Amino acid sequence: MKTKIRNFGTIALFLAFSFFATIALANDEKKDPPAAELKYLGNLENQPVFQLDLNSIQEEEFAISIRDQFGEILYSERVKAKIFTRKFQLDTDNLGDAELRVEVRSGKSNKPEVFTINRNTHYVEETSVTKL
Numbered sequence: 001m002k003t004k005i006r007n008f009g010t011i012a013l014f015l016a017f018s019f020f021a022t023i024a025l026a027n028d029e030k031k032d033p034p035a036a037e038l039k040y041l042g043n044l045e046n047q048p049v050f051q052l053d054l055n056s057i058q059e060e061e062f063a064i065s066i067r068d069q070f071g072e073i074l075y076s077e078r079v080k081a082k083i084f085t086r087k088f089q090l091d092t093d094n095l096g097d098a099e100l101r102v103e104v105r106s107g108k109s110n111k112p113e114v115f116t117i118n119r120n121t122h123y124v125e126e127t128s129v130t131k132l
Contacts (some may be wrong), residue, residue: 036062036104038115039127047089054084054104061107069099092119 035056041049052064059082066075066088075088090100100117 030041035106035109036113036115038102041087044089047092048117048119050088050090052086052088052102052104053080054081056082056106058082063103063105065103067101067103068095069101074100090117 006019026114037053038053039053041051042048046086061078061079061080062084064075064077064079064086065073067073077086097119102117103112103114104115105112
C-alpha cells in the first residue's frame with residue numbers, strides 16, 4: 001500500500017514539475033514583432049483615416065500597395081526604413097463601400113502581410129428612460 005502511495009506521489013510530482021517546465025519554456029519564446037500594423041484612427045471631414053506602421057530590426061525595403069476589390073492599384077510606394085509611419089485618408093465619395101486590400105511586402109519575406117478594409121454603415125436608434 002505504501003509503495004502505491006509513493007508511486008502515485010512520484011508520478012504527481014513528476015507531472016507537476018514537467019507542467020511548470022513547459023510553462024517556463026513557453027514563456028521564454030521570443031516572438032518577432034509584426035512587421036506591419038494597420039490601425040483605424042477615426043474620421044476627418046467624414047472620411048476614414050488609417051495609420052500604417054512598419055517596424056523591423058534593421059533597415060529594409062518595404063513595398064506598400066492598396067488595391068480595390070477588382071485588383072486595381074489605387075496606391076503604391078516603396079520605402080527603405082527601419083521604422084516608418086504613414087497615414088491614409090480614404091476618399092469614400094469615389095470609392096463608395098468598396099473593399100480595399102492593403103499589402104505590405106518586406107525585402108526578406110516572400111509572403112506579404114495583407115489587411116482588408118471593409119466599410120459597413122450601421123445606424124443605431126437608441127431610446128432611454130430616466131427617472132428625475
